[in-house]
Amino acid sequence: xxxxxxxxxxxxxxxxxxxxxxxxxxxxxxxxxxxxxxxxxxxxxxxxxxxxxxxxxxxxxxxxxxxxxxxxxxxxxxxxxxxxxxxxxxxxxxxxxxxxxxxxxxxxxxxxxxxxxxxxxxxxxxxxxxxxxxxxxxxxxxxxxxxxxxxxxxxxxxxxxxxxxxxxxxxxxxxxxxxxxxxxxxxxxxxxxxxxxxxxxxxxxxxxxxxxxxxxxxxxxxxxxxxxxxxxxxxxxxxxxxxxxxxxxxxxxxxxxxxxxxxxxxxxxxxxxxxxxxxxxxxxxxxxxxxxxxxxxxxxxxxxxxxxxxxxxxxxxxxxxxxxxxxxxxxxxxxxxxxxxxxxxxxxxxxxxxx
Amino acid sequence: xxxxxxxxxxxxxxxxxxxxxxxxxxxxxxxxxxxxxxxxxxxxxxxxxxxxxxxxxxxxxxxxxxxxxxxxxxxxxxxxxxxxxxxxxxxxxxxxxxxxxxxxxxxxxxxxxxxxxxxxxxxxxxxxxxxxxxxxxxxxxxxxxxxxxxxxxxxxxxxxxxxxxxxxxxxxxxxxxxxxxxxxxxxxxxxxxxxxxxxxxxxxxxxxxxxxxxxxxxxxxxxxxxxxxxxxxxxxxxxxxxxxxxxxxxxxxxxxxxxxxxxxxxxxxxxxxxxxxxxxxxxxxxxxxxxxxxxxxxxxxxxxxxxxxxxxxxxxxxxxxxxxxxxxxxxxxxxxxxxxxxxxxxxxxxxxxxx
Numbered sequence: 029x030x031x032x033x034x035x036x037x038x039x040x041x042x043x044x045x046x047x048x049x050x051x052x053x054x055x056x057x058x059x060x061x062x063x064x065x066x067x068x069x070x071x072x073x074x075x076x077x078x079x080x081x082x083x084x085x086x087x088x089x090x091x092x093x094x095x096x097x098x099x100x101x102x103x104x105x106x107x108x109x110x111x112x113x114x115x116x117x118x119x120x121x122x123x124x125x126x127x128x129x130x131x132x133x134x135x136x137x138x139x140x141x142x143x144x145x146x147x148x149x150x151x152x153x154x155x156x157x158x159x160x161x162x163x164x165x166x167x168x169x170x171x172x173x174x175x176x177x178x179x180x181x182x183x184x185x186x187x188x189x190x191x192x193x194x195x196x197x198x199x200x201x202x203x204x205x206x207x208x209x210x211x212x213x214x215x216x217x218x219x220x221x222x223x224x225x226x227x228x229x230x231x232x233x234x235x236x237x238x239x240x241x242x243x244x245x246x247x248x249x250x251x252x253x254x255x256x257x258x259x260x261x262x263x264x265x266x267x268x269x270x271x272x273x274x275x276x277x278x279x280x281x282x283x284x285x286x287x288x289x290x291x292x293x294x295x296x297x298x299x300x301x302x303x304x305x306x307x308x309x310x311x312x313x314x315x316x317x318x319x320x321x322x323x324x325x326x327x328x329x330x331x332x333x334x335x336x337x338x339x340x341x342x343x344x345x346x347x348x349x350x351x352x353x354x355x356x357x358x359x360x361x362x363x364x365x366x367x368x369x370x371x372x373x374x375x376x377x378x379x380x381x382x383x
Numbered sequence: 384x385x386x387x388x389x390x391x392x393x394x395x396x397x398x399x400x401x402x403x404x405x406x407x408x409x410x411x412x413x414x415x416x417x418x419x420x421x422x423x424x425x426x427x428x429x430x431x432x433x434x435x436x437x438x439x440x441x442x443x444x445x446x447x448x449x450x451x452x453x454x455x456x457x458x459x460x461x462x463x464x465x466x467x468x469x470x471x472x473x474x475x476x477x478x479x480x481x482x483x484x485x486x487x488x489x490x491x492x493x494x495x496x497x498x499x500x501x502x503x504x505x506x507x508x509x510x511x512x513x514x515x516x517x518x519x520x521x522x523x524x525x526x527x528x529x530x531x532x533x534x535x536x537x538x539x540x541x542x543x544x545x546x547x548x549x550x551x552x553x554x555x556x557x558x559x560x561x562x563x564x565x566x567x568x569x570x571x572x573x574x575x576x577x578x579x580x581x582x583x584x585x586x587x588x589x590x591x592x593x594x595x596x597x598x599x600x601x602x603x604x605x606x607x608x609x610x611x612x613x614x615x616x617x618x619x620x621x622x623x624x625x626x627x628x629x630x631x632x633x634x635x636x637x638x639x640x641x642x643x644x645x646x647x648x649x650x651x652x653x654x655x656x657x658x659x660x661x662x663x664x665x666x667x668x669x670x671x672x673x674x675x676x677x678x679x680x681x682x683x684x685x686x687x688x689x690x691x692x693x694x695x696x697x698x699x700x701x702x703x704x705x706x707x708x709x710x711x712x713x714x715x716x717x718x719x720x721x722x723x724x725x726x727x728x729x730x731x732x733x734x735x736x737x738x
Binding site for chain 2: 220224227253257259260263266289290301
């Protein structure tokens with residue numbers, strides 16, 4: 029498992045467009061206590077609303093890592109950033125990146141990291157020596173988000189449910205399977221980069237034995253009927269041994285993103301197929317709730333979409349950005365007061381970010 | 384795609400146990416025309432029944448590669464082999480290995496290969512730059528073997544069906560997805576070593592567009608309900624876009640190999656689940672036949688097992704080592720003379736090897 033050293037100094041550098049700082053905003057929103065400051069080259073750069081700090085001051089205040097949460101187009105690390113990253117390594121910070129370009133390819137950075145005893149961590153690169161799955165049933169409880177497609181709210185839903193379960197008194201941890209999630213959580217495994225024979229094994233390693241009342245809330249990946257990425261999804265389901273699945277969907281999306289010839293399956297089909305897969309390793313797996321990304325709908329259409337999804341699946345429906353999750357949490361925890369549907373706009377939103 | 388240079392000089396070295404030369408025998412049996420000779424250190428070594436040749440003589444007779452088809456316990460390449468492998472590289476042969484130890488780790492071999500312009504090919508290592516799957520429907524026809532478990536005859540069945548389709552006048556090629564299959568075919572992709580985001584993309588690359596009457600017969604991997612390896616299976620199904628599935632099973636096997644707590648599903652469940660997956664990328668996918676490994680059964684029990692499997696699935700049943708495949712071939716080709724079941728021991732076996 030990748031393990032990061034918190035707290036973070038969030039690197040902004042010279043990035044001036046909010047869109048290119050999406051990951052940094054997500055980290056700030058979901059892991060605010062872990063963010064000690066932002067490192068900007070000038071006031072023209074995006075402001076995350078965190079204290080401006082240079083690497084040395086951040087290190088003096090206890091920062092463990094500099095995190096690159098911005099991405100210029102192309103995924104390369106600009107030469108203008110090199111000096112700042114080397115300064116961070118010199119100050120004793122680990123350098124954490126989700127970019128395609130590897131940190132070790134920055135001239136001089138590897139040498140500085142070795143000299144100062146810090147680490148260069150590319151969160152797209154999985155840990156070595158992941159074992160083959162054993163299928164051994166682990167202790168503790170697990171929730172996995174699954175979806176009708178990619179990129180419609182599986183990470184956001186898992187993060188929001190982790191917070192909601194905690195508010196309801198449960199002991200819950202978010203388990204990250206993608207790069208942004210890993211930085212937010214401070215640990216995780218980038219599932220899509222794991223060699224295919226080891227997907228289920230990686231998922232087993234991600235959520236180890238825990239106390240019986242503890243919930244691991246696992247970030248889903250891909251989609252079981254996705255023409256390109258379903259293998260990741262199935263291995264993640266098997267290795268996660270989920271007690272509860274939460275199905276994520278975006279009403280109005282009728283085909284797979286970037287695959288216009290491939291229509292989405294019905295919520296019922298996707299739920300049944302995921303449950304069938306989950307029961308390979310956990311015979312008591314059940315559907316706990318359905319999470320909708322209703323950002324394109326007005327309140328009336330949102331309420332109707334939630335009611336329809338809840339009726340189709342027989343579980344509570346919610347939008348983590350828009351509605352209460354109380355019914356879903358009760359259903360997940362197996363409490364009797366689970367309501368089938370919660371109407372929009374009755375609950376204050378605690379966290380920002382986007383789907 | 385990995386592409387090997389045939390014909391082969393099969394390396395036996397000092398291996399004296401037939402069990403440790405299983406891959407070499409498989410290559411000889413399934414790709415006899417590609418085997419120019421065997422390279423043994425002495426007459427005490429296993430005899431594949433091929434001419435004894437040293438690397439220089441083999442190269443003079445046109446050999447393209449030396450293939451290591453033997454495996455001492457542990458998967459390491461013994462020091463006693465190094466001189467012979469370096470001599471083969473010096474003679475201009477590519478060196479092909481399916482061992483866990485990489486060829487480049489043999490002292491002096493990399494230098495010799497560079498000096499003589501030959502290649503070191505580890506068939507466990509997938510090619511670079513495999514693309515993400517597109518789902519684009521390709522021309523030509525495809526058959527994929529699937530199984531209730533690993534290690535019960537998916538490769539053997541695919542090889543036997545390729546030969547049977549050719550005997551029936553069809554234009555067919557075996558498409559390899561594992562190391563032994565890749566050496567037999569001379570090309571292929573080791574699916575279980577591909578990064579999980581690219582499994583379906585690798586399967587697409589493995590069986591490119593072909594003429595409409597051409598059949599690619601694709602070696603299956605894993606099993607859709609397997610607790611460790613199902614991700615590979617699902618990605619392979621999606622990327623292969625199979626017109627026809629052939630389900631492989633070993634009667635009497637009641638749980639997954641090495642997973643005693645995981646019972647096998649019924650043939651019907653496995654077939655339905657694989658067909659549901661196949662129809663994501665090929666709406667007309669159908670089950671063509673069922674292949675049984677009946678090596679542990681007497682003739683009466685074999686006949687009963689074939690009848691039962693055929694009745695359960697409504698397609699012809701066969702054992703590629705024991706029965707005619709005429710009914711299966713007719714079913715696969717969509718011919719009207721497809722018979723439901725063919726009794727054992729009525730057809731001469733053309734090829735050796737083991738399941």
